[in-house]
Amino acid sequence: MMTKIISIFVSFLMFISPELPALLDLPAIPSGQELKLEERFELVWEDEFEGDSLDTTKWDDNQSVDTLHWGPIRKGGYWHKDMIDVRDGSLVISTQYKDTALEGPTFGSPDSYGPGYYTGMVATAGKHEFLYGYFECRAILPKATGMWSAFWMMNGDVYNVDDSGEDGTEIDVFESMDYLHAWWGAGDCVQTGIHYDGYAEGHTGVGLGKWFANNPYEEYNTYGVEWNENEYIFYINGVETARTSAGGVSKNPEYLILSCEVAGENGVAWADRHGVGEIDIEPGETAEFIVDYVKVYQYK
Numbered sequence: 153m154m155t156k157i158i159s160i161f162v163s164f165l166m167f168i169s170p171e172l173p174a175l176l177d178l179p180a181i182p183s184g185q186e187l188k189l190e191e192r193f194e195l196v197w198e199d200e201f202e203g204d205s206l207d208t209t210k211w212d213d214n215q216s217v218d219t220l221h222w223g224p225i226r227k228g229g230y231w232h233k234d235m236i237d238v239r240d241g242s243l244v245i246s247t248q249y250k251d252t253a254l255e256g257p258t259f260g261s262p263d264s265y266g267p268g269y270y271t272g273m274v275a276t277a278g279k280h281e282f283l284y285g286y287f288e289c290r291a292i293l294p295k296a297t298g299m300w301s302a303f304w305m306m307n308g309d310v311y312n313v314d315d316s317g318e319d320g321t322e323i324d325v326f327e328s329m330d331y332l333h334a335w336w337g338a339g340d341c342v343q344t345g346i347h348y349d350g351y352a353e354g355h356t357g358v359g360l361g362k363w364f365a366n367n368p369y370e371e372y373n374t375y376g377v378e379w380n381e382n383e384y385i386f387y388i389n390g391v392e393t394a395r396t397s398a399g400g401v402s403k404n405p406e407y408l409i410l411s412c413e414v415a416g417e418n419g420v421a422w423a424d425r426h427g428v429g430e431i432d433i434e435p436g437e438t439a440e441f442i443v444d445y446v447k448v449y450q451y452k
């Protein structure tokens with residue numbers, strides 16, 4: 153009851169002061185322009201995730217792809233292809249704790265995997281890369297703290313430090329980092345942002361804010377980005393959340409990624425990283441990131 157009252161009060165404050173969410177790092181209700189998808193775009197690529205296995209002409213679930221810089225250890229967990237399923241018309245990326253290391257890897261050190269949290273990623277790297285357009289996924293987000301799901305875009309030149317994002321920019325269409333941060337309703341929000349010039353010295357990250365979706369850990373919402381030579385415009389359910397041209401907009405083709413990550417480092421879950429709380433997936437439990445489709449559109 154108290155949560156509801158606070159939530160209504162915060163909504164009221166947001167209504168009378170639209171700048172308040174950004175000032176207080178609170179989530180905002182998407183309220184920008186409408187996408188007008190049919191009018192402005194045509195579909196050029198899609199995966200509805202039919203059938204019972206990943207379409208490897210479109211995606212790779214093996215992060216040894218040369219164009220990626222990642223190994224099997226990913227932050228506080230491991231990326232393993234056994235955590236990827238296609239069923240009931242959706243891609244499902246599962247996150248679980250495993251006492252015994254999964255078999256693998258087909259790359260890197262044979263000792264790379266250990267007991268710990270296992271999850272996964274798929275990417276179109278080396279298979280399908282796109283320049284400009286509108287990129288959308290429809291998904292239900294994993295119900296767990298201490299981890300997050302994401303739909304994002306990258307290219308190899310994101311690592312190139314030249315004081316610009318024009319060579320390549322990590323475009324985070326959404327990241328679901330706020331499950332159960334619910335005392336003011338933030339549990340129903342996702343975050344959006346971009347990164348460029350690598351991840352060490354020179355790295356620039358631009359957080360654009362937190363945005364409410366409709367019951368995103370239980371129901372499908374669409375998350376998209378419109379990318380043209382002038383700016384990135386982010387959408388939830390076809391309504392703009394934010395836009396930016398920070399760093400100069402990427403002028404290089406980028407690939408698509410769907411992933412889950414566990415907070416931490418070197419395969420050890422670490423509660424405080426990114427402030428996502430302590431991971432709450434008990435042994436035997438599974439958190440699922442369910443993706444109904446990914447669609448790519450170009451301007452008409």
Ligand SMILES: [Ca+2]
Pocket residue numbers: 199200201202241242443444445
């Ligand atoms: Ca589907």
Ligand SMILES: [Ca+2]
Pocket residue numbers: 309310311312313314315316317318319320348349350
């Ligand atoms: Ca750069």
